[in-house]
Amino acid sequence: MISALIRFAFLVCLALIAAFITLYSWGPEYAILIAVALLSIPLIYSYINLARLGNYVQLDSVELMPLPSGFWEDIFFKLQRLIKTLKQRIRNIEQQHDHFIEAFQASPNGILMLDEDDQIEWCNSIAERFFGLVYKRDVMQRINFLIRRPEFIQYLNKRHFDESLLMERMGPSSNLSLMLQAFPFGNQRHLLLVQNITDLQKADAMRRDFVANVSHEMRTPITVLMGFLETVQSLDLEKSQRDQYFDMMMSQAQRMKSLVEDLLTLANLEANALPATTNEVNIVTLMALLRNDAEALSKGKHAFNFDVANTHNLYGDEREILSAFSNLVANAIRYTPDGGSIHVKWDINAQGRGEFSVRDTGPGIASEHLSRLTERFYRVDRSRSRDTGGTGLGLAIVKHIASRHQAQLNIESTPGRGSTFTLSFPQERLAP
Ligand SMILES: Nc1ncnc2c1ncn2[C@@H]1O[C@H](COP(=O)(O)OP(=O)(O)O)[C@@H](O)[C@H]1O
Ligand SMILES: [Mg+2]
Numbered sequence: 341m342i343s344a345l346i347r348f349a350f351l352v353c354l355a356l357i358a359a360f361i362t363l364y365s366w367g368p369e370y371a372i373l374i375a376v377a378l379l380s381i382p383l384i385y386s387y388i389n390l391a392r393l394g395n396y397v398q399l400d401s402v403e404l405m406p407l408p409s410g411f412w413e414d415i416f417f418k419l420q421r422l423i424k425t426l427k428q429r430i431r432n433i434e435q436q437h438d439h440f441i442e443a444f445q446a447s448p449n450g451i452l453m454l455d456e457d458d459q460i461e462w463c464n465s466i467a468e469r470f471f472g473l474v475y476k477r478d479v480m481q482r483i484n485f486l487i488r489r490p491e492f493i494q495y496l497n498k499r500h501f502d503e504s505l506l507m508e509r510m511g512p513s514s515n516l517s518l519m520l521q522a523f524p525f526g527n528q529r530h531l532l533l534v535q536n537i538t539d540l541q542k543a544d545a546m547r548r549d550f551v552a553n554v555s556h557e558m559r560t561p562i563t564v565l566m567g568f569l570e571t572v573q574s575l576d577l578e579k580s581q582r583d584q585y586f587d588m589m590m591s592q593a594q595r596m597k598s599l600v601e602d603l604l605t606l607a608n609l610e611a612n613a614l615p616a617t618t619n620e621v622n623i624v625t626l627m628a629l630l631r632n633d634a635e636a637l638s639k640g641k642h643a644f645n646f647d648v649a650n651t652h653n654l655y656g657d658e659r660e661i662l663s664a665f666s667n668l669v670a671n672a673i674r675y676t677p678d679g680g681s682i683h684v685k686w687d688i689n690a691q692g693r694g695e696f697s698v699r700d701t702g703p704g705i706a707s708e709h710l711s712r713l714t715e716r717f718y719r720v721d722r723s724r725s726r727d728t729g730g731t732g733l734g735l736a737i738v739k740h741i742a743s744r745h746q747a748q749l750n751i752e753s754t755p756g757r758g759s760t761f762t763l764s765f766p767q768e769r770l771a772p
Contacts, residue, residue, distance in 0.1 A: 346409065348382065385410065403427070443511040450518070450534030454525060458483050458496060469513055470518055470534055483532075492520075501530070506537075517541050534663045549683050553717045557599055557731070561592040568592070601735040605659065605663065606716075609740045615657035620771050623653050623686050628686065632689060634669050649687040653771040654694060656745045665739040667734040668698040674728035676702035676758075694765040704755040713751060714739040738763070745769060 355378035362370035389412040396405040403420045406414050444451050449469030452460055459480045460473070468475055471487050478486055484493050492549035495505040504521040511518075517538045522530045568589045572582060631646045638644070654661060672682045680701040689695050705713070705720055712718045717732040719725040727731060735749075738761075740751045746766050 351378065351382060352593045354501075365577065373635055382411070386412065386740070389416070391735065401527045448536070448626040450520075450532075452483070452532040452534070454483055454522075454530040454532060458527060458530070460486070461529075467532075467534060470516065470536070495520075496522075550716060552601065554599075557717070558596060560596045565589055565592045570710075576696075594733075595726075598729060598735070599731045599733075601724075602737060605737055606733060606740065609660070609744065613742055615660060617768065618654045619655060619657060621656055621658045621661050624648055624651060626658075626665065627684070627686060629662065630665055630669055633666055634673060634682070634684075637670060638673045638682075642673060642676060643681040645683045646680065647683070647685040647687075649685060652688060652694060655769050656765075656767060660741045660744065664738045664763065665696055667738050668695065668696075668763070671730075671734060671761070672698045672700035672702065672759075675724070676700045688770070689764065692767045692770075694767075694770045695762055696765075697760055697762040699758065699760040704757050704759055705753040706755050707753075710751050714749065 355375045359371040359375040360380060362374045378403075389408045392405065392408075393402070393416065393696075396402045405416065405420065405426045407416055407420075428527070444462075444464045447464065448466065450464065450470045452463040452467050455461050459482050460475075460478055461480070463473060463475055463478075464743045467473060473486060484496055490508060491505060492507065495503075501522040501524060504519050507518045507520060510516045515538070516536055519537045520532060522532050525531055543572050545548060547756055568585050571577075572585050577585065627646050627648050627767045631644065634644055667680070676682060682701075683697075684701040685695075685697050685699075709718075709720050713720075714735045719730065719732050739749050741747075746769065748764050750762040750764065751759065751760075
């Protein structure tokens with residue numbers, strides 16, 4: 341600034357000296373002309389530089405302007421530095437803003453930001469899906485105009501935001517349960533967090549059903565057992581009659597034992613670590629074991645065919661594999677009427693997967709039941725299952741063991757013709 345003033349003073353002195361010299365040599369008119377000409381040099385210089393600056397401002401590229409020399413150089417340099425800093429700061433803020441938006445978008449929860457009048461300032465795509473909103477269309481709309489459920493309007497009006505609100509039958513297919521809570525922030529604003537608790541609720545319902553089912557399954561044999569006990573206690577029975585009652589009591593106790601054993605098997609499967617992929621299960625030995633058990637269970641009432649079409653062993657947990665395979669074989673025996681035949685096979689299929697299959701000539705299963713067979717306690721024919729000593733948990737156990745070995749359970753069945761249950765294991769589970 342000082343150097344610029346010195347330069348300007350120098351120019352004024354120069355103009356005065358030139359004017360004096362001209363005054364004495366050529367007269368006053370020329371002196372004024374020379375002085376004006378000399379003094380207008382800085383004006384023209386300034387005008388040209390300001391015009392250039394105007395052009396760069398219009399193109400929003402002041403920081404790219406080549407610096408002039410002289411008075412404007414310092415000012416333009418500082419201006420350029422200021423603009424560069426401001427632009428960098430804006431870029432940083434924009435980047436930070438984008439990161440925040442990305443993080444909010446990545447959240448599995450719905451997020452809505454409401455201003456002091458409950459107008460939507462921002463929401464993520466999960467919230468759009470939960471409430472059928474379109475952010476671009478609905479931004480700055482009052483939320484109570486868009487989500488018109490009475491319980492929501494009430495929640496919003498009550499303003500007791502330390503409580504949460506459960507909203508059911510929400511989402512595009514009206515099948516979601518949402519838990520929603522508003523959190524105040526900033527100046528009377530609210531952050532609305534919405535969690536999808538559909539799966540949690542389903543798991544809860546399943547747990548309740550399961551407990552109810554187990555209690556029901558236990559109550560029946562206990563009631564029957566107590567009835568027999570009372571009879572034996574109160575009546576003076578003959579030995580043969582009493583033995584008959586004891587047999588019946590034994591069979592009820594056996595039923596409870598099977599149920600408890602299956603429940604424990606399921607609990608163990610849920611609690612245990614995944615089976616190792618290095619433990620080799622010998623298929624030939626396993627098939628021999630299965631055959632022994634099958635013949636004992638069938639008591640010569642069925643024709644068996646055990647076929648080991650290849651001798652690749654299986655990597656997995658021996659006890660679990662045996663439990664899954666024998667459940668399938670036992671089902672075939674229990675549900676196939678006397679005289680039927682059962683074909684058990686270990687093979688490698690066209691895709692290179694290991695397949696264990698059990699084919700029977702039993703009653704078959706209607707297609708509407710197939711998808712539900714692996715549910716706990718699901719039975720096609722309740723009384724037949726109980727009569728044959730079934731607990732309704734066998735296929736649930738099989739499915740669990742299959743998924744622990746990355747295997748798939750496939751069921752094909754034609755009513756009246758028979759069923760084939762196949763467990764197919766991925767190539768990685770096959771020993772060389
Ligand atoms: N081989 C089969 N043939 C016909 N029905 C079967 C067969 N295997 C299973 N099922 C049907 O699937 C139901 C569920 O099987 P499972 O889970 O093993 O329970 P359960 O203890 O009743 O045998 C059975 O109740 C039965 O109705
Ligand atoms: Mg069974």
